Amino acid sequence: xxxxxxxxxxxxxTTLTKVLPPKSLTTWMETILIEVTDKVAITANDMAACLTxxxxxSKTEKGTTYVDGKFFANVLKSLNEDVTVTADxxxxxxxxxxxxxxxxxxxxxxxxxxxxxxxxxMKIEVETLLKLISKVAFAAxxxxxxxxxxxxxxxxxxxxxxxxxxxxFKLAIDQVPTSCDEDHSxxxxxxxxxxxxxxxxxxxxxxxxxxFQLSLLSLRTSDxxxxxxxxxxxxxxxxxxxxxxxxxxxxxxxxxxxxxLKRALLVxxxxxxxxxxxxxxxxxxxxxxxxxxxxxxxKQGPDLTIAFNxxxxxxxxxxxxxxxxxxxxxxxxxPVQIKSPTQDYPTYIVMPIRMVQGESL
Amino acid sequence: xxxxxxxxxxxxxTTLTKVLPPKSLTTWMETILIEVTDKVAITANDMAACLTxxxxxSKTEKGTTYVDGKFFANVLKSLNEDVTVTADxxxxxxxxxxxxxxxxxxxxxxxxxxxxxxxxxMKIEVETLLKLISKVAFAAxxxxxxxxxxxxxxxxxxxxxxxxxxxxFKLAIDQVPTSCDEDHSxxxxxxxxxxxxxxxxxxxxxxxxxxFQLSLLSLRTSDxxxxxxxxxxxxxxxxxxxxxxxxxxxxxxxxxxxxxLKRALLVxxxxxxxxxxxxxxxxxxxxxxxxxxxxxxxKQGPDLTIAFNxxxxxxxxxxxxxxxxxxxxxxxxxPVQIKSPTQDYPTYIVMPIRMVQGESL
Numbered sequence: 001x002x003x004x005x006x007x008x009x010x011x012x013x014t015t016l017t018k019v020l021p022p023k024s025l026t027t028w029m030e031t032i033l034i035e036v037t038d039k040v041a042i043t044a045n046d047m048a049a050c051l052t053x054x055x056x057x058s059k060t061e062k063g064t065t066y067v068d069g070k071f072f073a074n075v076l077k078s079l080n081e082d083v084t085v086t087a088d089x090x091x092x093x094x095x096x097x098x099x100x101x102x103x104x105x106x107x108x109x110x111x112x113x114x115x116x117x118x119x120x121x122m123k124i125e126v127e128t129l130l131k132l133i134s135k136v137a138f139a140a141x142x143x144x145x146x147x148x149x150x151x152x153x154x155x156x157x158x159x160x161x162x163x164x165x166x167x168x169f170k171l172a173i174d175q176v177p178t179s180c181d182e183d184h185s186x187x188x189x190x191x192x193x194x195x196x197x198x199x200x201x202x203x204x205x206x207x208x209x210x211x212f213q214l215s216l217l218s219l220r221t222s223d224x225x226x227x228x229x230x231x232x233x234x235x236x237x238x239x240x241x242x243x244x245x246x247x248x249x250x251x252x253x254x255x256x257x258x259x260x261l262k263r264a265l266l267v268x269x270x271x272x273x274x275x276x277x278x279x280x281x282x283x284x285x286x287x288x289x290x291x292x293x294x295x296x297x298x299k300q301g302p303d304l305t306i307a308f309n310x311x312x313x314x315x316x317x318x319x320x321x322x323x324x325x326x327x328x329x330x331x332x333x334x335p336v337q338i339k340s341p342t343q344d345y346p347t348y349i350v351m352p353i354r355m356v357q358g359e360s361l
Numbered sequence: 362x363x364x365x366x367x368x369x370x371x372x373x374x375t376t377l378t379k380v381l382p383p384k385s386l387t388t389w390m391e392t393i394l395i396e397v398t399d400k401v402a403i404t405a406n407d408m409a410a411c412l413t414x415x416x417x418x419s420k421t422e423k424g425t426t427y428v429d430g431k432f433f434a435n436v437l438k439s440l441n442e443d444v445t446v447t448a449d450x451x452x453x454x455x456x457x458x459x460x461x462x463x464x465x466x467x468x469x470x471x472x473x474x475x476x477x478x479x480x481x482x483m484k485i486e487v488e489t490l491l492k493l494i495s496k497v498a499f500a501a502x503x504x505x506x507x508x509x510x511x512x513x514x515x516x517x518x519x520x521x522x523x524x525x526x527x528x529x530f531k532l533a534i535d536q537v538p539t540s541c542d543e544d545h546s547x548x549x550x551x552x553x554x555x556x557x558x559x560x561x562x563x564x565x566x567x568x569x570x571x572x573f574q575l576s577l578l579s580l581r582t583s584d585x586x587x588x589x590x591x592x593x594x595x596x597x598x599x600x601x602x603x604x605x606x607x608x609x610x611x612x613x614x615x616x617x618x619x620x621x622l623k624r625a626l627l628v629x630x631x632x633x634x635x636x637x638x639x640x641x642x643x644x645x646x647x648x649x650x651x652x653x654x655x656x657x658x659x660k661q662g663p664d665l666t667i668a669f670n671x672x673x674x675x676x677x678x679x680x681x682x683x684x685x686x687x688x689x690x691x692x693x694x695x696p697v698q699i700k701s702p703t704q705d706y707p708t709y710i711v712m713p714i715r716m717v718q719g720e721s722l
Contacts, residue, residue, distance in 0.1 A: 293460035
């Protein structure tokens with residue numbers, strides 16, 4: 001087996017290491033499979049995700065071998081020129097003009113790849129999918145929470161792809177127009193979402209095709225193939241969390257809201273009171289300090305005093321792309337909807353914190 | 362008490378928090394002292410270091426107060442405009458055009474400052490002192506090691522200031538020409554060295570004056586006064602660690618050496634063998650991998666095979682400012698001297714690792 005690892009391949013090989021387990025439970029998961037035909041294909045697999053990078057090589061000799069994935073990636077990264085990779089039964093050698101590395105190869109009989117050989121169902125711009133994910137995935141819970149809170153819901157419709165995530169306190173929804181023959185609905189874990197982001201960021205391709213089959217989301221670009229396990233567990237009926245209409249809408253500049261919320265966090269990072277009248281006043285107090293700030297805002301509807309976790313407001317408002325942000329309320333026990341005044345998506349829903357009887361500014 | 366905190370003061374106040382303890386052992390150490398006369402002086406003190414920032418203010422009313430230092434600094438940092446700070450017996454209020462913070466003040470009867478009111482002994486450029494520190498302080502041991510390995514030795518002579526640090530494995534020496542009436546020699550802890558660096562980086566001043574009295578190094582600029590406790594414990598006789606002459610000198614490019622050492626670390630991060638002949642060959646091996654690389658070099662003297670901890674070579678060589686680096690050896694049990702071929706300082710000494718009987722490439 002022989003190939004020349006050119007810059008293109010050396011740049012992408014780090015993406016493979018995202019699939020390798022952080023600690024070795026079973027040795028074969030740390031292993032990558034290198035297959036050389038007229039092209040080079042390198043595959044990492046942890047059973048929940050299987051990632052292949054594909055590269056051209058100016059010189060190849062057919063063959064297959066397995067080596068430690070992280071070590072292989074780190075060695076290629078450390079060499080700033082084209083290197084020749086050769087392998088026999090026992091060793092893989094990586095040779096640059098002056099440096100030479102020799103690694104032991106392994107022969108894991110239990111190395112499996114997740115296979116999916118189906119026609120692609122959907123085509124999407126890499127940038128579009130990356131942006132869609134960035135607007136939603138942050139709202140999922142961290143890994144210690146279970147399904148479905150550590151997952152992102154994919155709703156594939158004939159004319160749109162919608163992603164939804166929630167941790168029970170905040171909800172994020174965004175969608176883009178696409179076209180697909182059939183409807184699909186499934187949950188992808190935050191870990192697989194993060195591998196997907198790495199793949200989309202490192203591919204040289206502008207477009208990707210998607211396929212949904214046999215519990216695998218397959219994403220293919222000209223130089224990468226990701227096969228990510230999904231589950232079809234039920235997701236909370238998030239549509240019920242969204243009020244049909246709002247009695248109060250407030251429009252304010254994104255920056256003024258974000259800066260005020262950051263200042264409120266200095267005094268209390270778990271609770272901020274918003275007093276919504278002709279102006280919006282933020283108020284926070286702790287045993288030995290208090291903070292108050294008044295923002296210019298355009299309000300429609302009655303006055304309202306409502307309490308929130310300031311972190312949830314910060315996180316969601318920071319994902320709005322327009323200068324102005326629209327907040328829509330009903331009462332101080334029902335959720336706020338946060339979105340751009342000119343766009344329907346992304347839309348965020350944040351639950352308020354119960355106010356103490358008689359609590360106000 | 363009243364003053365206006367202008368940009369200049371708001372930028373510098375974060376430096377004070379470096380002196381505040383990371384966790385509260387005694388409350389008063391978390392407190393800062395604010396003294397307003399025609400100027401504003403704000404002081405933090407943890408008994409090992411006492412730091413005062415001085416600022417002009419467009420409007421002042423005399424007074425003195427104490428507040429929580431980190432909270433005060435974070436609030437000032439969060440406000441992007443000039444703010445008015447007022448205080449009465451119980452509260453300090455920070456007011457911007459729209460936001461207002463109120464903090465409880467404290468009255469710590471045991472707050473002390475480290476005083477030193479002596480004539481300055483030495484004048485030095487801020488940039489010069491910063492660079493001198495950067496070339497030496499990294500070689501001191503981390504805090505878990507005791508005196509003198511977690512300290513930097515200051516040798517003040519009539520015509521030079523020399524800094525020396527060692528962790529027992531590597532030694533760093535650098536010096537600059539200065540003028541001082543008397544000789545001084547003392548040890549400054551790595552923590553106080555790091556506070557000194559913060560002060561030098563945040564002062565608006567180009568020059569600083571130094572004074573050494575009553576176990577305090579006092580550094581004063583136009584807008585800062587740092588008083589740092591030093592000890593006069595003995596430092597190892599580092600001059601004995603430096604060979605008088607060398608039988609072998611090798612000159613190579615800094616980048617080629619650094620890149621090769623980084624690659625060697627991938628295989629074994631504790632041991633690299635250098636074979637010094639007409640070329641320099643680096644060699645590392647582990648149970649399942651090995652690495653070898655040959656560098657162009659100019660050598661004078663006999664051949665030598667010698668082993669080092671590659672991290673110590675990396676750290677020291679990366680502090681040489683010239684393109685070429687000179688390594689000087691005697692035997693494989695005596696230290697290497699590392700410096701620029703054109704400059705005597707900074708000079709680094711690294712101890713080799715004992716070679717196993719018969720070990721070679």
